[in-house]
Amino acid sequence: MQNFHPTGFCPIRDIISRLSSKWGMLILITLNANNTMRFNDIQKSIGDISQRMLTVTLRALEADGLVSRTIYAEVPPRVEYKLTERGNSLIPLLKNLVDWAIANTDAILQERTDKKYEETV
Amino acid sequence: MQNFHPTGFCPIRDIISRLSSKWGMLILITLNANNTMRFNDIQKSIGDISQRMLTVTLRALEADGLVSRTIYAEVPPRVEYKLTERGNSLIPLLKNLVDWAIANTDAILQERTDKKYEETV
DNA sequence: CAGTATCCCACTGGATACTG
DNA sequence: CAGTATCCAGTGGGATACTG
Numbered sequence: 001m002q003n004f005h006p007t008g009f010c011p012i013r014d015i016i017s018r019l020s021s022k023w024g025m026l027i028l029i030t031l032n033a034n035n036t037m038r039f040n041d042i043q044k045s046i047g048d049i050s051q052r053m054l055t056v057t058l059r060a061l062e063a064d065g066l067v068s069r070t071i072y073a074e075v076p077p078r079v080e081y082k083l084t085e086r087g088n089s090l091i092p093l094l095k096n097l098v099d100w101a102i103a104n105t106d107a108i109l110q111e112r113t114d115k116k117y118e119e120t121v
Numbered sequence: 122m123q124n125f126h127p128t129g130f131c132p133i134r135d136i137i138s139r140l141s142s143k144w145g146m147l148i149l150i151t152l153n154a155n156n157t158m159r160f161n162d163i164q165k166s167i168g169d170i171s172q173r174m175l176t177v178t179l180r181a182l183e184a185d186g187l188v189s190r191t192i193y194a195e196v197p198p199r200v201e202y203k204l205t206e207r208g209n210s211l212i213p214l215l216k217n218l219v220d221w222a223i224a225n226t227d228a229i230l231q232e233r234t235d236k237k238y239e240e241t242v
Numbered sequence: 243c244a245g246t247a248t249c250c251c252a253c254t255g256g257a258t259a260c261t262g
Numbered sequence: 263c264a265g266t267a268t269c270c271a272g273t274g275g276g277a278t279a280c281t282g
Binding site (some may be wrong): 029097 | 130132133134135136137138140141142143146147150164184185186207210213217218219221222223225226228229232233
Binding site for chain 2 (some may be wrong): 274275276279282
């Protein structure tokens, strides 16, 4: 029986958990779709992310080397975000997930209502 | 500028959020690695999942048609879980993510300590 | 064995106000 | 413009006890 390291470091649990934060994947996909973006651009594009969560999530993605942050010494300040090479290498995998989600959405929604499960995990 | 439906239903946000629950992906991968498993097998394999969360997560995966649940009328009861066809169709994508995580773990950990970011998203 | 049922805490994440 | 700084609510998820 194969198992997945409850103790010690586990790449699945650690790395993937970053992507699966509420906003992580969404920000990566948005950056990929629009190339370089400023802080407010990202916020407008996503629409319902708070200023705080955009900051926090961008910092985490930056810490993992998925997103780069460039500050221009201007007034008013301009800060540009874009995917790093590592961030870009993740995009095809995320797109596969998105495609899978789109392809399976109808069937899944149907099944949920059939079974009348309310609980969300 | 492309954006991702803040209002209404968004497959990325909804479907993917199920997988990105703390245990969702891990259970799917575990089931794939071991084929049919009983409740206690899964719990032992993952090691540090509580009984409650295993139940809750399995019910959610079942509601989305990713996992099937078969009850055998025996004493003591026997319940077997396995991936559905839809669940199986997701496995290659998850494996890609796992492979990516494994391949990038060292570099990412290095970068995190370099930048001394503590905050986890 | 395979769950429910409670209780409860920590943390995620939103709202608001303030600043270089 | 691009953030911090607080404060606070909701809920994800753990521990424990009980059951068909």
